[in-house]
Amino acid sequence: MKKVIRFAMLLGATACFFSLFGCGRKHIQDGPGMINDLNWKAFTLARSDSFAQYNFSFTVEKSGSDYLLTGDCRDEEGNEYSVEEGILLSAKDMPYLRSLNLGNLPDVAPAAPDEGEELILLDAPTITLFVTDPDGTVREKAMANDISIEFYERFLPYFINQ
Secondary structure, eight states: OHHHHHHHHHHHHHHHHHHHTTOSOOOOOOOTTOOOOOSOSEEEEEEEOSSGGGOEEEEEEEETTEEEEEEEEEOTTOOEEEEEEEEEOOGGGHHHHHHHTGGGSOBOOOOOTTSOOOOOOTTSOEEEEEEEOTTSOEEEEOOOHHHHHHHHHHHHHHHHTO
């Protein structure tokens, strides 16, 4: 019994010793001037809602080292805005986009053809998000209602101030 306890203590001491010297994965942190690329190269977010100002479509695409915003939307007064040539996103918005981790959102499962009729709520918003991976693969992702409104509130000033 003493040999088992000694072996367990030796094993525990060895594990502690290795943990002190970083016997795990090494993490490289960003330093000044380093760029942490996003896990997507483009995305398109579209929303259809019973409130006119919440009907919008935004596309963000990487162009070199910049990210360009295109799409259409309207403000609360009903003014319509549409941009096709692209608006340069500010660097202050990039940490927000990184924090959302769009490429890792759950995929939307394709509907099976034999599922029958689907219940449709007429006043419920419809949100579609298509994310283009760095390799060019386009996947439909599930996005929460409140996050799509955050996008609207963040991107509307770009359209108003263009």
